[in-house]
Amino acid sequence: MREYFNNIWLGLTTVFIGMNVTFKHLFKPAVTIQYPDVKLLLPERERNRLYVNMDDCIGCDQCARACPVSCISIETVKSLPTDDLGKTSNGKKKALWLTKFDIDIAKCCYCQLCVFPCPTECIYMTDVFEFSEYKRENLLYSFVTLTPDEIAEKKNNFEKAEAEKSAQKAAAAAKKAEGQAAPKENKPSAEKPEDKKE
Amino acid sequence: MIYDFLLKLTGSEIAAGFIQSLLPLFVFILPFALIAVLLERKVSAHMQDRLGPMRVGYHGIFQTVADILKLMQKEDIVTDNSDKALFNIAPVLVFTGSYAAFAAIPFSGAFIGSNIDLGLFFIVAVSGLVVAGILMAGWASNNKYTLLGAMRSAAQVISYEIPTILVIITIVMITGTLNLYTLSELQTGHFWNWMIFGGPSTGLIKVAFIPFMIIGFVIIYISTLAEVNRTPFDIPEAESELVSGYHTEYSGMKFAMFFLAEYANMFAVSAIVAAVFFGGYQSPFGYLGNSLGISWFIPIEQFFWFTFKGIFFVLVQMWLRWTLPRLRVDQLMALCWKYLIPIAFVNLLIVGLITVF
Numbered sequence: 001m002r003e004y005f006n007n008i009w010l011g012l013t014t015v016f017i018g019m020n021v022t023f024k025h026l027f028k029p030a031v032t033i034q035y036p037d038v039k040l041l042l043p044e045r046e047r048n049r050l051y052v053n054m055d056d057c058i059g060c061d062q063c064a065r066a067c068p069v070s071c072i073s074i075e076t077v078k079s080l081p082t083d084d085l086g087k088t089s090n091g092k093k094k095a096l097w098l099t100k101f102d103i104d105i106a107k108c109c110y111c112q113l114c115v116f117p118c119p120t121e122c123i124y125m126t127d128v129f130e131f132s133e134y135k136r137e138n139l140l141y142s143f144v145t146l147t148p149d150e151i152a153e154k155k156n157n158f159e160k161a162e163a164e165k166s167a168q169k170a171a172a173a174a175k176k177a178e179g180q181a182a183p184k185e186n187k188p189s190a191e192k193p194e195d196k197k198e
Numbered sequence: 199m200i201y202d203f204l205l206k207l208t209g210s211e212i213a214a215g216f217i218q219s220l221l222p223l224f225v226f227i228l229p230f231a232l233i234a235v236l237l238e239r240k241v242s243a244h245m246q247d248r249l250g251p252m253r254v255g256y257h258g259i260f261q262t263v264a265d266i267l268k269l270m271q272k273e274d275i276v277t278d279n280s281d282k283a284l285f286n287i288a289p290v291l292v293f294t295g296s297y298a299a300f301a302a303i304p305f306s307g308a309f310i311g312s313n314i315d316l317g318l319f320f321i322v323a324v325s326g327l328v329v330a331g332i333l334m335a336g337w338a339s340n341n342k343y344t345l346l347g348a349m350r351s352a353a354q355v356i357s358y359e360i361p362t363i364l365v366i367i368t369i370v371m372i373t374g375t376l377n378l379y380t381l382s383e384l385q386t387g388h389f390w391n392w393m394i395f396g397g398p399s400t401g402l403i404k405v406a407f408i409p410f411m412i413i414g415f416v417i418i419y420i421s422t423l424a425e426v427n428r429t430p431f432d433i434p435e436a437e438s439e440l441v442s443g444y445h446t447e448y449s450g451m452k453f454a455m456f457f458l459a460e461y462a463n464m465f466a467v468s469a470i471v472a473a474v475f476f477g478g479y480q481s482p483f484g485y486l487g488n489s490l491g492i493s494w495f496i497p498i499e500q501f502f503w504f505t506f507k508g509i510f511f512v513l514v515q516m517w518l519r520w521t522l523p524r525l526r527v528d529q530l531m532a533l534c535w536k537y538l539i540p541i542a543f544v545n546l547l548i549v550g551l552i553t554v555f
Contacts, residue, residue, distance in 0.1 A: 004536075007537075008537060008541075011537075012416075015518075015521070015522065018521040018522060019517060019518070019521050021521070022245045022517060022520055022521045023517070025244070025245050025246065025247055026241070026244050026245050027244075028247050029247075030243070030244065030247050030248055030249045031247050031248070032247075032248050032249040034249070034252060
C-alpha cells in the first residue's frame with residue numbers, strides 16, 4: 001500500500017521535474033548553426049580542396065611524384081631561350097611552359113603530401129570543401145593558364161627548336177666525324193660486352 | 199446563435215446547416231492544424247536547443263504550408279496486397295470520428311455546432327469511432343507493424359476511455375447536465391466558478407470539492423493524452439519500434455488525413471478538458487463587452503478564451519511529449535488499470551458523498 005502511494009507521488013513529482021528541465025531549455029539559445037548561411041570556422045591546418053597558384057609553378061613535377069594516388073598529372077615543354085616566363089614570388093626563374101596541370105580531385109585522398117615538396121609553395125590546401133558534382137568528369141580540375149592554341153604554339157616552338165638543335169648537332173657531329181673518324185669507330189665495339197651482360 | 203444568423207442570410211435550412219457544419223473545419227481545424235504542426239516542431243526544437251524549421255518564410259512560419267503543398271502533390275500509393283476498400287475508408291473514418299466531436303464542442307456562447315443535451319456523451323461515443331478507423335487502417339495495410347500499432351492503439355484507447363468517463367461522471371454528478379453549453383454557462387462569472395475550483399456551489403462544499411476536482415483533472419488529462427496517442431502514450435505509433443504504426447503504408451493526402459485527425463483530436467480533448475474543468479469559453483475575469491456595453495463583442499471574446507484555453511492545453515501536451523519517454527505496454531496498462539481507474543472510482547465516490555450533503 002505504501003509502495004502504491006509512493007509510486008503515485010514519485011510519478012507526479014518526477015514529471016514536474018522533467019517538465020521544469022524542458023521548460024528551462026525552451027529559453028536557452030539554440031546551438032544550431034544555420035549551415036549554408038553561417039559557417040563554422042575551420043581549424044587552421046584543415047585539408048580540403050587543393051589549389052595551385054600557376055603564377056608560381058615552375059613545373060618541377062615534384063608534387064605529382066609525391067602523390068600516393070597519382071591524381072596530379074603534369075606535362076611541360078621547355079621554353080625557348082628567347083621566351084620570358086618571369087620569376088616566381090620567391091625569386092626562382094621559370095624555365096618550363098606548363099601544357100598540362102590536372103588534378104583529379106575525385107582521386108585525391110587529402111594527404112597533403114604534395115604540398116611539402118613544392119619548392120615555390122604554389123600548391124596548397126584551401127578551406128573549400130563544398131565541391132560536389134553530378135559528374136565525375138567535372139572533378140578533374142585543370143589549372144593550366146595557357147589556351148590550347150598557345151599550348152600548341154609552345155609545343156610547336158619547342159619541336160622546331162629541337163629540330164634545329166638536332167640539325168645543328170647532326171651537323172656538328174658530321175663535322176666531328178669527319179675530323180676524328182678513327183677514334184669513333186672503336187666505340188661501338190666497346191659497348192658490345194655491356195649489352196651481353198644485360 | 200450562428201445557425202439563426204446563417205438561416206437569415208441564406209434563407210435555406212439546408213444551406214445554413216451545411217455552412218455551419220463546415221465552419222469548424224475551415225475556420226478552425228485547418229488553421230489550427232497548420233499552426234499546431236509548426237508549433238510542435240518549433241517547441242520541440244527549442245526544448246532541445248535547436249531552431250526547427252527556419253527556411254520557409256521568417257523563422258519558417260510557412261513551413262506547414264509548404265508541407266501541405268508537398269503532401270497534395272504526392273503519389274497516392276496503395277500496396278498490392280492491401281484490402282483496398284478498407285484501406286481507403288480508414289483515413290476518412292478516422293477523420294470523421296475526430297471531426298464529429300467538434301459538433302458538440304461550444305466554441306463560444308453563439309457558436310456551438312449542435313446544442314444537444316447529451317453533448318459530453320456524444321463526444322465520448324463518437325471518438326470511439328477513431329479506434330475503428332485506426333484498427334481498420336492497421337488491418338487493411340497488411341503489414342506487421344501497422345497491425346501491431348493498430349492493436350496497441352485499440353487496447354490503449356479502450357482502456358483509457360474508462361477513467362475519462364469516470365471523471366466525466368464525477369462532473370455530471372455535480373452539475374447534473376451533459377450539455378456542454380449548459381455546463382459552460384454554469385461556470386460563468388469569474389474563474390473561481392470554474393469546476394476546478396468547485397464549480398458554482400458555495401461555502402464549505404466548494405472548498406471540499408477542490409482537491410477532488412484537481413485529482414479528477416489530472417486523471418482526465420492523463421487519460422485523454424493516452425486516448426489521442428500522444429507521447430508518453432504513443433506506443434501505437436512508436437517510431438523506434440513500429441516505423442510509424444498504423445499509418446506506415448499511407449502516403450499523400452490519406453496520410454495528411456491521419457495527421458489532421460491527430461491534431462484535431464488533440465484540440466478536441468483539450469477543449470473537453472477546458473470545457474469541463476476550466477469554464478469552457480468563459481472568461482476568467484468578466485467580459486470587455488459587458489463593461490463597454492457592446493454585447494456583440496462578447497461571443498468573440500468567448501471564442502478567444504476558448505481557443506486560448508484549448509491551445510494552452512495543446513501546448514502542455516507538446517511540452518509533455520518532449521519531456522517524457524515512451525511507456526512500455528505493461529506500464530501503460532498498469533497505469534490505467536492499477537492507478538487511474540481505482541483513483542477515479544474513489545474520487546467518484548467521495549464527490550458523490552459530498553454532493554449528497
